[in-house]
Amino acid sequence: MAVGHHYYVSDGPRTRIGHIALTGQVLDAKPMMPLTLRVLDAFVVSLVIAGSGFYAHGDGKIDRIEAPSLTVVPPGEPHTYGTGPGQRWTEWFVVGSGPVWEMLEQTSVLPTRGGPVRPSAAAHHEDLAAVLQAGPKSQAGAERQLWSIAAWLTSALRGGDEGIWTRAEQLLSADLGDKIDLRQVADHVAMSYDLFRHQFAARFGRSPLAYRNERRLEVAATWLRLTTMPNREIAARLGYHDEFHLSRRFREHFGTPPSAYRRDFSEG
Numbered sequence: 001m002a003v004g005h006h007y008y009v010s011d012g013p014r015t016r017i018g019h020i021a022l023t024g025q026v027l028d029a030k031p032m033m034p035l036t037l038r039v040l041d042a043f044v045v046s047l048v049i050a051g052s053g054f055y056a057h058g059d060g061k062i063d064r065i066e067a068p069s070l071t072v073v074p075p076g077e078p079h080t081y082g083t084g085p086g087q088r089w090t091e092w093f094v095v096g097s098g099p100v101w102e103m104l105e106q107t108s109v110l111p112t113r114g115g116p117v118r119p120s121a122a123a124h125h126e127d128l129a130a131v132l133q134a135g136p137k138s139q140a141g142a143e144r145q146l147w148s149i150a151a152w153l154t155s156a157l158r159g160g161d162e163g164i165w166t167r168a169e170q171l172l173s174a175d176l177g178d179k180i181d182l183r184q185v186a187d188h189v190a191m192s193y194d195l196f197r198h199q200f201a202a203r204f205g206r207s208p209l210a211y212r213n214e215r216r217l218e219v220a221a222t223w224l225r226l227t228t229m230p231n232r233e234i235a236a237r238l239g240y241h242d243e244f245h246l247s248r249r250f251r252e253h254f255g256t257p258p259s260a261y262r263r264d265f266s267e268g
Helices: 101-105 125-132 139-159 161-175 183-188 195-206 208-226 231-238 242-255 256-265
Strands: 004-010 020-030 043-057 061-066 069-075 079-082 089-097
Touching: 004 139, 020 139, 043 125, 043 139, 061 069, 069 139, 079 101, 089 125, 089 139, 101 139, 101 195, 125 139, 139 195, 161 183, 161 195, 161 208, 183 195, 183 208, 195 208, 208 231, 208 256, 231 242, 231 256, 242 256
Parallel strands: none
Antiparallel strands: 004 020, 020 089, 043 061, 043 069, 043 079, 043 089
């Protein structure tokens, strides 16, 4: 790809969860930014992956930007950023607004004051690049892009906190015979419900509810191997309607009914 400025989304489709006004890349070039402070009515995200520069706050403070560096500027904040005379950098950027951005701010994923930070090693710039280049044409595609950006930002700004996901796994694995309120689980890990579902699925490859259902079946399999507990009791303890409900779910997951599973292990 040629050095310079490349744009992928310009005034994308407006959706119920937000809007992307602009995405693009500055490739080994000087960013096109005003020398004076600017104020936007949208969130600005800048990921510098090569080179260095500066971020200027409205109060006159200047922060140095050194790759890798992630800058998020909330709406209404006076700022400018860029490279020094004769300098160039490589940057991915996105400008967006709406509920999904506000949700990230309200759950403390996004900072309340602009400025550069070092992104977590858990977030790879190639993943963000792939998302920003998507250029969706439909509302559904735009919503998927917004959720993907939200997930990447969460990983970049909170990805080092493995305790969040350990806690989520613990909550989803507890009291397996009871009904669970997934919104409360999201509250416990300080995320909105929608962001928690999307981020959990991105990390574990399945939804929180599917993860919990797998844990129930894994416990059922353990009890079948190690105890003589009747199937009816196992079903009751794990929150299934009856032993037939357990048997149906067990067969779907393990490819064999509970009775055959227990018999195979007892004979072995």
